[in-house]
Amino acid sequence: METTSTDVKLMAHLLRRAGFGATKEQLDQYISSGYEETVDLLVDNEDSSRIDDALVRRYFPDQSVTHDTSGAGSYWLYRLVSTDSPLREKIALFWHNVFATGYTKVTNGKPMSDQLRMFRNHGLAKLDDLLLELSRDPAMIIWLDNVDNHNGAINENYGRELLELFSMGVGNYSEDDIKECSRAFTGWSIANSDYIKQLAVRNSIMPYGKLAWRYEYKKDDHDDGEKTFLGYKGNFNGEDIIKIICEQPATAKFISRHLYHFFVADEPPVPSWPYKEPQDLAAIAILEKTYFDSGYDIGEMIRVLFNSEFFKSETCHYKKIKSPVELAGNVLRTTEEFKTPNIRISERNSQVTFMGQQLLNPPSVEGWHQGLEWIETGSLAERVNFASQYLGDITKPGVRRIIRNVMDHEGEYISAEACVDKCLDQLGSIQISQYIYNTLVEFAQENGIPSINLLKDKENAAKKISELISLVASVPEFQQS
DSSP, X not given: OOOOHHHHXXXXXXXXXXXXXXXXXXXXXXXXXXXXXXXXXXXXXXXXXXXXXXXXXXXXXXHHHOOSHHHHHHHHHXXXXXXXXXXXXXXXXXXXXXXXXXXXXXXXXXXXXXXXXXXXXXXXXXXXXXXXXXXXXXXXXXXXXXXXXXXXXXXXXXXXXXXXXXXXXXXXXXXXXXXXXXHHTTTEEETTHHHHHHHHHHTOOTTTOOOOOOEEEOGGGOOOSOEEETTEEEOOOHHHHHHHHXXXXXXXXXXXXXHHHHHTOOOOOGGGTTTSOOSOHHHHHHHHHHHHHTTSBHHHHHHHHHHSHXXXXXXXXXXXXXXXXXXXXXXXXXXXXXXXXXXXXXXXXXXXXXXXXXXXXXXXXXOOOOGXXXXXXXXXXXXXXXXXXXXTOTTSHHHHHHHHHHHOOSSSOOOHHHHHHHXXXXXXXXXXXXXXXXXXHHHHXXXXXXXXXXXXXXXXXXXXXXXXXXXXXXXXXXXXX
């Protein structure tokens, strides 16, 4: 199959959105398979050749037991940069933002990591299955107080957020629906809930430590009376509520808009959705149809999305600002610094927090707002410094490989233009504006790259090329996807 520049740009776009970017070598491998085949591979791949958890446990117990956000966040970041199933980690990040659950209240990293595992396993499955798993998830049960949702004394927190932020959106249900939904989820608790209450009173984890909580349905605490929910009547339990929710057109639209917002183009914050129509109603309609045609299958919706013309269109390329973890994932997968467990991943996780995104601790039930809200004076400096520092570090194996590929040039010398072209190509076929391109060429020229003999002065050439790569990492297009 003959490869065109359009093929390369489209595949690079897909891998930025469906994963965390790709080097030229990875791009070439995917392109040889074909675009639609690559989409299928990304959606259907459930395996990963990452380092086994047992090895992580052996060297870094804090990243295995994951009691706190540092250990749990570092472990997730390690998985993210080492996996060969990038969409699985990307979809976990997607649902982590939609079903936002924070360490500040859960105060236990283990159930947070367990929740992420659930997102990996069920995040590309059918929505009713996912919502059922979510409703049984210990971290969510604590986060939204369903441990305090009892027969005769309901707590509405989970019922309200299930409808408002997790499935249907404001304006598609009543306050009575929230109460009836909450009644249906009474008794959905955790086995050691009495212990959790004791911790809340004492504000201490002594003497038992932080337990790995497990879900338990407490039949005696469930309200099995008749309920009226969204016009339906019955002795509903939580499973019935989820079934009714997933049948609603409002749910199809809400989930479709979330997928469009994350994978295609920024929408306004979720609280604005009842008052502002989606920017591409036709695209949302395609996703809604797939939602119902596939039986609420999220993986099929994403497959259709990636193969759609609205996703492929160059009008949406480089229109999303990478979140801090997406940027870090791109950089660290490129540098290949973490092919095996390494304690330095904890430092990188802290740097992601400095950029404005503390993994496993979103700021509210709304998750993180996307788009320009990622950029402010302090966080922008952190982002640029992070990317430039590590992509310009010649000690990193991935950076050395890129430099070797740039220096693999016909002849003893390389022009400034050719060097810039090859650096952009090696970093994932980055498309930049003419102004930025001219600036990079000017830097390469002034830095003396064209005058260096690539065969006789390899060390100096590598140093100068690494400085150019470091500068490329700071350009707007590298910070975007």
